[in-house]
Amino acid sequence: MRSTVIHVRTGRTEVVHDLTAQCASFAEAAGGDGLLHIFVPHATAGIAIIELGAGSDDDLLAALGDLLPADDRWRHAHGTRGHGRSHVMPALIPPYATVPVLGGSLALGTWQSIALVDLNVDNPDRQVRLSYLTDAG
Template structure:
Protein backbone atom coordinates (compact mmCIF):
# COMPACT_ATOMS: atom_id res chain seq x y z
CA UNK A 1 0.00 0.00 0.00
CA UNK A 2 1.23 3.46 -0.87
CA UNK A 3 0.16 6.37 1.31
CA UNK A 4 0.72 10.09 1.62
CA UNK A 5 -0.68 13.08 3.46
CA UNK A 6 -1.64 16.18 1.49
CA UNK A 7 -2.42 19.66 2.77
CA UNK A 8 -5.76 21.34 2.02
CA UNK A 9 -6.40 25.00 2.80
CA UNK A 10 -10.12 25.60 3.21
CA UNK A 11 -9.89 29.20 4.41
CA UNK A 12 -11.93 30.84 7.13
CA UNK A 13 -15.35 30.01 5.67
CA UNK A 14 -17.44 26.88 5.26
CA UNK A 15 -16.08 25.03 2.25
CA UNK A 16 -16.64 22.25 -0.23
CA UNK A 17 -13.17 21.89 -1.72
CA UNK A 18 -12.49 19.74 -4.80
CA UNK A 19 -9.60 17.41 -4.01
CA UNK A 20 -10.01 15.22 -7.10
CA UNK A 21 -6.87 16.70 -8.71
CA UNK A 22 -4.83 15.91 -5.56
CA UNK A 23 -6.09 12.32 -5.70
CA UNK A 24 -5.27 12.01 -9.40
CA UNK A 25 -1.76 13.40 -8.85
CA UNK A 26 -1.16 10.92 -6.03
CA UNK A 27 -2.30 8.02 -8.23
CA UNK A 28 0.16 9.10 -10.95
CA UNK A 29 3.00 8.63 -8.46
CA UNK A 30 1.56 5.45 -6.89
CA UNK A 31 2.47 3.15 -9.74
CA UNK A 32 -0.82 2.78 -11.61
CA UNK A 33 -2.82 -0.37 -12.10
CA UNK A 34 -6.08 -1.42 -10.52
CA UNK A 35 -6.97 -1.12 -6.86
CA UNK A 36 -8.68 1.09 -4.33
CA UNK A 37 -8.00 4.66 -3.28
CA UNK A 38 -8.94 5.43 0.30
CA UNK A 39 -9.35 9.11 1.14
CA UNK A 40 -9.32 9.83 4.89
CA UNK A 41 -9.58 13.06 6.85
CA UNK A 42 -7.83 12.83 10.25
CA UNK A 43 -10.01 15.60 11.71
CA UNK A 44 -13.08 15.41 13.95
CA UNK A 45 -14.81 18.23 12.07
CA UNK A 46 -14.56 17.45 8.34
CA UNK A 47 -15.77 14.90 5.84
CA UNK A 48 -15.34 13.52 2.34
CA UNK A 49 -18.20 13.56 -0.17
CA UNK A 50 -18.53 12.16 -3.67
CA UNK A 51 -20.61 14.83 -5.36
CA UNK A 52 -21.02 16.85 -8.54
CA UNK A 53 -19.16 20.13 -8.12
CA UNK A 54 -19.34 23.42 -9.98
CA UNK A 55 -22.99 23.27 -11.00
CA UNK A 56 -24.37 24.60 -7.71
CA UNK A 57 -24.35 21.29 -5.85
CA UNK A 58 -21.53 22.43 -3.58
CA UNK A 59 -23.56 25.49 -2.51
CA UNK A 60 -26.65 23.30 -2.15
CA UNK A 61 -24.72 20.93 0.10
CA UNK A 62 -23.57 23.79 2.34
CA UNK A 63 -27.13 25.16 2.45
CA UNK A 64 -28.51 21.74 3.41
CA UNK A 65 -25.89 21.40 6.16
CA UNK A 66 -26.80 24.88 7.44
CA UNK A 67 -30.44 23.78 7.61
CA UNK A 68 -29.62 20.47 9.33
CA UNK A 69 -26.84 21.83 11.56
CA UNK A 70 -27.46 25.52 12.30
CA UNK A 71 -24.53 27.62 13.54
CA UNK A 72 -26.29 28.71 16.72
CA UNK A 73 -25.96 28.20 20.47
CA UNK A 74 -27.81 24.86 20.75
CA UNK A 75 -24.62 22.77 20.74
CA UNK A 76 -23.17 21.43 23.99
CA UNK A 77 -19.73 21.26 22.41
CA UNK A 78 -19.35 25.02 22.52
CA UNK A 79 -15.71 26.15 22.25
CA UNK A 80 -14.50 28.18 19.28
CA UNK A 81 -16.76 30.11 16.96
CA UNK A 82 -20.54 30.23 17.40
CA UNK A 83 -22.07 26.88 16.46
CA UNK A 84 -18.72 25.08 16.42
CA UNK A 85 -20.34 21.97 17.91
CA UNK A 86 -22.15 21.36 14.62
CA UNK A 87 -18.77 20.76 12.99
CA UNK A 88 -18.26 17.83 15.35
CA UNK A 89 -21.67 16.36 14.43
CA UNK A 90 -21.20 16.74 10.66
CA UNK A 91 -18.88 13.69 10.23
CA UNK A 92 -21.78 11.49 11.36
CA UNK A 93 -23.61 12.71 8.22
CA UNK A 94 -20.67 13.10 5.84
CA UNK A 95 -18.12 10.44 6.74
CA UNK A 96 -14.45 11.39 7.13
CA UNK A 97 -13.50 8.83 4.47
CA UNK A 98 -14.36 7.48 1.05
CA UNK A 99 -13.03 4.58 -0.99
CA UNK A 100 -12.94 4.91 -4.78
CA UNK A 101 -12.13 2.16 -7.31
CA UNK A 102 -9.05 2.71 -9.46
CA UNK A 103 -8.86 1.14 -12.92
CA UNK A 104 -5.66 1.33 -14.99
CA UNK A 105 -4.34 4.00 -12.62
CA UNK A 106 -7.39 6.28 -12.98
CA UNK A 107 -10.23 7.05 -10.60
CA UNK A 108 -13.36 5.13 -11.63
CA UNK A 109 -15.71 7.98 -10.77
CA UNK A 110 -19.06 8.55 -12.46
CA UNK A 111 -19.35 11.22 -15.13
CA UNK A 112 -20.19 14.07 -12.77
CA UNK A 113 -18.61 12.80 -9.55
CA UNK A 114 -15.77 14.58 -7.80
CA UNK A 115 -14.07 13.94 -4.49
CA UNK A 116 -14.80 16.82 -2.15
CA UNK A 117 -13.42 17.83 1.24
CA UNK A 118 -16.34 19.23 3.27
CA UNK A 119 -15.45 21.58 6.10
CA UNK A 120 -17.77 23.61 8.32
CA UNK A 121 -15.04 24.42 10.84
CA UNK A 122 -14.13 28.06 10.22
CA UNK A 123 -11.65 27.96 13.13
CA UNK A 124 -9.18 25.64 11.37
CA UNK A 125 -8.31 26.59 7.76
CA UNK A 126 -5.30 24.26 7.42
CA UNK A 127 -6.28 20.63 6.96
CA UNK A 128 -4.73 17.31 6.05
CA UNK A 129 -6.01 14.41 3.96
CA UNK A 130 -4.44 10.95 3.93
CA UNK A 131 -4.52 9.23 0.55
CA UNK A 132 -3.83 5.49 0.47
CA UNK A 133 -3.69 3.34 -2.66
CA UNK A 134 -4.14 -0.38 -2.24
CA UNK A 135 -3.09 -2.04 -5.49
CA UNK A 136 -4.73 -5.21 -6.75
CA UNK A 137 -2.34 -8.08 -6.07
CA UNK A 138 -3.74 -10.34 -8.82
Protein backbone atom coordinates in the same frame (compact mmCIF):
# COMPACT_ATOMS: atom_id res chain seq x y z
CA MET B 1 0.12 0.12 0.22
CA ARG B 2 1.27 3.56 -0.86
CA SER B 3 0.25 6.54 1.22
CA THR B 4 0.76 10.28 1.24
CA VAL B 5 -0.65 13.31 3.02
CA ILE B 6 -1.81 16.39 1.17
CA HIS B 7 -2.31 19.72 2.90
CA VAL B 8 -5.37 21.84 2.21
CA ARG B 9 -5.91 25.40 3.36
CA THR B 10 -9.67 25.86 3.65
CA GLY B 11 -9.64 29.43 4.91
CA ARG B 12 -12.07 30.94 7.38
CA THR B 13 -15.31 30.09 5.57
CA GLU B 14 -17.36 26.92 5.19
CA VAL B 15 -16.08 25.10 2.15
CA VAL B 16 -16.49 22.20 -0.22
CA HIS B 17 -12.95 21.86 -1.57
CA ASP B 18 -12.27 19.82 -4.72
CA LEU B 19 -9.62 17.11 -4.20
CA THR B 20 -10.23 15.25 -7.46
CA ALA B 21 -7.12 16.39 -9.34
CA GLN B 22 -4.80 15.56 -6.44
CA CYS B 23 -6.46 12.17 -5.99
CA ALA B 24 -6.21 11.45 -9.72
CA SER B 25 -2.51 12.37 -9.79
CA PHE B 26 -1.77 10.10 -6.85
CA ALA B 27 -3.70 7.18 -8.40
CA GLU B 28 -2.02 7.69 -11.77
CA ALA B 29 1.45 7.68 -10.21
CA ALA B 30 0.59 4.48 -8.31
CA GLY B 31 -0.70 2.92 -11.55
CA GLY B 32 -2.61 -0.28 -12.16
CA ASP B 33 -5.83 -1.40 -10.55
CA GLY B 34 -6.67 -0.92 -6.90
CA LEU B 35 -8.56 1.19 -4.41
CA LEU B 36 -7.88 4.78 -3.42
CA HIS B 37 -8.88 5.48 0.15
CA ILE B 38 -9.26 9.16 1.10
CA PHE B 39 -9.27 9.98 4.83
CA VAL B 40 -9.31 13.28 6.70
CA PRO B 41 -7.96 12.86 10.26
CA HIS B 42 -10.02 15.68 11.75
CA ALA B 43 -13.09 15.50 14.01
CA THR B 44 -14.82 18.31 12.11
CA ALA B 45 -14.42 17.51 8.40
CA GLY B 46 -15.69 14.96 5.93
CA ILE B 47 -15.12 13.56 2.45
CA ALA B 48 -17.94 13.62 -0.11
CA ILE B 49 -18.30 12.28 -3.61
CA ILE B 50 -20.52 14.84 -5.30
CA GLU B 51 -20.94 16.87 -8.48
CA LEU B 52 -19.04 20.14 -8.12
CA GLY B 53 -19.16 23.43 -9.99
CA ALA B 54 -22.83 23.32 -10.99
CA GLY B 55 -24.20 24.65 -7.71
CA SER B 56 -24.28 21.31 -5.90
CA ASP B 57 -21.44 22.36 -3.60
CA ASP B 58 -23.40 25.46 -2.54
CA ASP B 59 -26.54 23.32 -2.20
CA LEU B 60 -24.65 20.93 0.08
CA LEU B 61 -23.48 23.78 2.32
CA ALA B 62 -27.04 25.17 2.40
CA ALA B 63 -28.48 21.75 3.30
CA LEU B 64 -25.91 21.32 6.07
CA GLY B 65 -26.80 24.80 7.30
CA ASP B 66 -30.45 23.75 7.50
CA LEU B 67 -29.66 20.43 9.21
CA LEU B 68 -26.92 21.78 11.46
CA PRO B 69 -27.53 25.48 12.12
CA ALA B 70 -24.70 27.64 13.42
CA ASP B 71 -26.45 28.68 16.61
CA ASP B 72 -26.19 28.17 20.36
CA ARG B 73 -28.04 24.81 20.61
CA TRP B 74 -24.85 22.72 20.64
CA ARG B 75 -23.51 21.31 23.91
CA HIS B 76 -20.00 21.16 22.43
CA ALA B 77 -19.60 24.92 22.66
CA HIS B 78 -16.12 26.35 22.23
CA GLY B 79 -14.75 28.40 19.39
CA THR B 80 -17.07 30.27 17.06
CA ARG B 81 -20.85 30.27 17.47
CA GLY B 82 -22.28 26.92 16.44
CA HIS B 83 -18.91 25.15 16.44
CA GLY B 84 -20.50 22.01 17.92
CA ARG B 85 -22.27 21.33 14.63
CA SER B 86 -18.87 20.77 13.00
CA HIS B 87 -18.36 17.84 15.37
CA VAL B 88 -21.73 16.34 14.40
CA MET B 89 -21.21 16.74 10.63
CA PRO B 90 -18.88 13.70 10.20
CA ALA B 91 -21.80 11.47 11.25
CA LEU B 92 -23.56 12.72 8.08
CA ILE B 93 -20.54 13.15 5.79
CA PRO B 94 -17.95 10.61 6.94
CA PRO B 95 -14.25 11.46 7.15
CA TYR B 96 -13.43 8.92 4.43
CA ALA B 97 -14.31 7.58 0.98
CA THR B 98 -12.94 4.77 -1.18
CA VAL B 99 -12.82 4.96 -4.98
CA PRO B 100 -11.93 2.16 -7.41
CA VAL B 101 -8.89 2.77 -9.62
CA LEU B 102 -8.68 1.04 -13.00
CA GLY B 103 -5.51 1.27 -15.04
CA GLY B 104 -4.31 4.16 -12.90
CA SER B 105 -7.51 6.20 -13.42
CA LEU B 106 -10.20 6.97 -10.87
CA ALA B 107 -13.38 5.05 -11.74
CA LEU B 108 -15.69 7.95 -10.90
CA GLY B 109 -18.97 8.60 -12.67
CA THR B 110 -19.20 11.34 -15.28
CA TRP B 111 -20.17 14.12 -12.86
CA GLN B 112 -18.59 12.79 -9.67
CA SER B 113 -15.80 14.61 -7.86
CA ILE B 114 -14.04 14.00 -4.55
CA ALA B 115 -14.36 16.85 -2.07
CA LEU B 116 -13.32 17.83 1.43
CA VAL B 117 -16.30 19.27 3.32
CA ASP B 118 -15.36 21.61 6.15
CA LEU B 119 -17.75 23.68 8.25
CA ASN B 120 -15.14 24.47 10.91
CA VAL B 121 -14.09 28.08 10.36
CA ASP B 122 -11.79 27.87 13.41
CA ASN B 123 -9.29 25.53 11.73
CA PRO B 124 -8.18 26.65 8.24
CA ASP B 125 -5.46 24.01 7.80
CA ARG B 126 -6.38 20.42 6.95
CA GLN B 127 -4.55 17.23 6.15
CA VAL B 128 -5.95 14.55 3.86
CA ARG B 129 -4.37 11.09 3.71
CA LEU B 130 -4.47 9.28 0.38
CA SER B 131 -3.79 5.54 0.53
CA TYR B 132 -3.58 3.33 -2.53
CA LEU B 133 -4.26 -0.36 -2.03
CA THR B 134 -3.55 -2.98 -4.64
CA ASP B 135 -3.12 -6.73 -4.59
CA ALA B 136 0.28 -6.20 -6.27
CA GLY B 137 1.60 -4.59 -3.07
